[in-house]
Structure formats: structure tokens, C-alpha cells
Amino acid sequence: MKLDRKKDISPKYLLLTFTIICIVLLLLSYFAGDNLAFIRKYTAKIVTPFQKGVNEIGLWTDSKLENIKKIEELNEENRALKEQLEQSRREATVYQNRLLELEKLQKLYKLDEIYPELNMTAAHVFSKTSSSWFSEFYIDKGRKDGVFEGANVLCGEGLCGIITKCYDDYSRVRTLIDDSSNVSAKCIPSSALCTVEGSLAVYKDGFLRVTGIDRAAKVSIGDKVVTSDISDRYHPGLLIGYITEVSNDTNNLTVTAHITPACDYNNITDVLIITEKKATVLED
Amino acid sequence: MKRFITLAVLIFINFILQSTLFGFHDMNHITPNLLLILTMSFGLMRGRKEGMLVGFFCGFLVDAIFSPVLGPFMFLYMILGYMNGVFHKNYVVEDVMLPLVVIILDELLFNTAIYIVSFLLRNHLNYGDYFMDIILPETVYTTLLTVVIYKVNVFINRKLKEEA
Numbered sequence: 001m002k003l004d005r006k007k008d009i010s011p012k013y014l015l016l017t018f019t020i021i022c023i024v025l026l027l028l029s030y031f032a033g034d035n036l037a038f039i040r041k042y043t044a045k046i047v048t049p050f051q052k053g054v055n056e057i058g059l060w061t062d063s064k065l066e067n068i069k070k071i072e073e074l075n076e077e078n079r080a081l082k083e084q085l086e087q088s089r090r091e092a093t094v095y096q097n098r099l100l101e102l103e104k105l106q107k108l109y110k111l112d113e114i115y116p117e118l119n120m121t122a123a124h125v126f127s128k129t130s131s132s133w134f135s136e137f138y139i140d141k142g143r144k145d146g147v148f149e150g151a152n153v154l155c156g157e158g159l160c161g162i163i164t165k166c167y168d169d170y171s172r173v174r175t176l177i178d179d180s181s182n183v184s185a186k187c188i189p190s191s192a193l194c195t196v197e198g199s200l201a202v203y204k205d206g207f208l209r210v211t212g213i214d215r216a217a218k219v220s221i222g223d224k225v226v227t228s229d230i231s232d233r234y235h236p237g238l239l240i241g242y243i244t245e246v247s248n249d250t251n252n253l254t255v256t257a258h259i260t261p262a263c264d265y266n267n268i269t270d271v272l273i274i275t276e277k278k279a280t281v282l283e284d
Numbered sequence: 285m286k287r288f289i290t291l292a293v294l295i296f297i298n299f300i301l302q303s304t305l306f307g308f309h310d311m312n313h314i315t316p317n318l319l320l321i322l323t324m325s326f327g328l329m330r331g332r333k334e335g336m337l338v339g340f341f342c343g344f345l346v347d348a349i350f351s352p353v354l355g356p357f358m359f360l361y362m363i364l365g366y367m368n369g370v371f372h373k374n375y376v377v378e379d380v381m382l383p384l385v386v387i388i389l390d391e392l393l394f395n396t397a398i399y400i401v402s403f404l405l406r407n408h409l410n411y412g413d414y415f416m417d418i419i420l421p422e423t424v425y426t427t428l429l430t431v432v433i434y435k436v437n438v439f440i441n442r443k444l445k446e447e448a
Contacts, residue, residue, distance in 0.1 A: 011332035026355030043348040054304045127303045129350045132314045132422050
């Protein structure tokens, strides 16, 4: 009976009704988001397991296909590698000596301070946003695992993003290349403060944009860019990338640079989350 | 009832695929808009009302999982579903051109709307760059997939009609 009645309504009025529903939901979720949180919670409970499942299947088939393709290649490679091994063994001794020297030098540069000992937890990526405009992804750790909003996310050897929304058992991560991302950073070794901006237009060439570097600071290609000590959201000293291009701004005071990110955004499957909050000054 | 369940399952499958399989672990990847293809197919094949409802629930899933507030994508998908339903009177089963033209228009409208709301209002004025980098590739990708997926949807719709 219900269905029959529905068919009698003109599509125009139905459109009007649903538009009003949309606007009401929009206003409600904007001004009183917590009251509608249950909608998200239950939808996510149904959807996320499927996303995780499909993701697993995808990863599994991907690895199997790779395996089949690679068997022949590997056999050939194996032969070549055995020859190389002999040669490498001889070289290894030389390098071991050099390594000792490097360690000494690294201590001088205080590079080992770049990753201070922070508590971290690992997580899997199971989904990304459905549109091409935003560079955000979802991980399978949430509030229950000690993750919180504003936690820093690392991938590979560098900073990858920040958690912008945290639910009970999953959370959303905004990457540094997202168009709305801004990170306070500094260049090493000159310690000039700067801002790392994500930008769709620049990232298509594989770069992030760094603005506001003091012109007096000697910044050159190859310098490291790490998170600054004054940021209130990021732990200090996390590697962001290496400077690859420097250009003077028209105001003659600052320099803008392009950096190559340290983290490979084309293949993010596992990430590390820093589960320690940065100590900040409490505001009254 | 059977139609209702089938549509629900279709929306669900398309949503899962769009958020996982396509654009797999690639943050700078163009994702084809499968949900838009679904909305377009049923709007075209069944008229304004069904196009609108399919769009509404597609948008609901996107909003509930990905968007900070509920509503915007719901409205966008719904309006597009409704507008595609207007073309229902021109619908012929064998026609291939109409769905392709409609999906191209849909993609342009959909992405331009996102651009206006979340980029233009933040003073990112170079529409040309965004058009070349995101809108155009996504449109091409989605249009190519439409050729295949639309056929599947037509088949499902025919089966549902035969049984009703």
C-alpha cells in the first residue's frame, strides 16, 4: 500500500521534500553535529568491514599477480645476483669502515635527533575519499587504540599527514599534499622557519610548496625540511622532504621553494601513528 | 520490493568499489565516479523519481562516511539524478550516445560544483589548472567506464522489469 501511495506523488514535490531534508540535515549536522553522530556510527559499522575486506582481496590478488609475473625474472636475476654477491662481499669490508666514519659524522650533525623516541602504533589503510579532489585516507585504528585527533602520521621515512577526525575504531588522515594542508616547518641546516603547503597544482609535478623562507637564510637545493619546534600540532624534527627548487619572491624578502616529499604518496598501505601529544601551552 | 533490494545492493557495491578498488592506495589518483554512473543510469532508464532516490542514497553514503557534514553530496547526486530523469523520454535501450553525453555533462557539473564550494571560495581562482588536472581526467575515466557499466545496469533493469 505504501509503495502505491508513493507513486502518486509528483516528482517535483518529492524533489522539494528531499531538498528540504538535505538542508535540514546540513544545518543540523553543522550546528549540532554530535546529535547526528549515530548516523555516521551505524553507517560506518556496516560499511567499513566491507571496505577492509575488498581491500584485503585487492592486496592479495595484486601480490599473486606480481608473483606469477616475476618468477622468470627472478630466476634470471638470481643468477646475476650470485655473481654480484661475491664482488659485494669484498666491497662490504670497505663500506663497513666507511659506515663507522658516517656514524661519527652523523653524530656531529645531530641527525639522530631527527627521530626522538616517541611511542608509535602501526595501522593499515583501508579506504580513501571517494572524490579526486581531496587527498585523505582512512586507517583502521581509532580512539580505542589510543589514537586522537591531531595525532601525527608517519609513512616510510617521513611525515605523511595528520588525523583530522577520530572515530571509535577508525580515523581519517589528511595528507600533506591535500590542498588545505599547512605545516609549520624549518629548513636544516639553516633553521629558517617556513610553511609547507599542500597544493593540487604543485603536486602534479611531485612537489610540495614551501613559502615564507627568509631571504637572508642560506637555503640551497638538497637541504632538509623538517617540522618546526614552534608548531602546536606536529612534533618537532619530523622529516617532510628535501628542497629541489628555490625561487625568489617578488617582495624581495622571502623565498619560495619546492620540496620532494620524503614519503611516497603513490603507495600508502601501512602507516605509523605517534600516540604522544605534543606538550602545548594551555590557554586560559 | 525486489527492485528496492537490488538497488540498495547496487549502491552499496558501487560505493565500496569507488572507495577502495579504484584509486588503490594512490593519493594523487583520479577516481572514477561509479556512483554517478549508477545515478545516471537509473535516472535515464526509469525517470526523475527513481534517479533522484538513487542519487539521494548514493550521496547519503558518501556524506555519512567521507564528508564533514551531512547533506552536500546528497543534494548534488539527487539533483543530478533528477535532471537525468528529464531525459527519460528520449531513452531508447539501444542508444549509446545519450548516456555518454549525459555522463559528460554530469561530471562537468558535479566537479565544477565541488570546485566552487571548496576551492573557489578559498580564493583558488585558477579554474583552468584544476580543469586540466582533475576534472578532465576524471570525466574521461568515468565516461570510458560508463560504456561498460551502463550496459550492465541496462541488463539488470531489464531483468527487474521482466520479473515485475
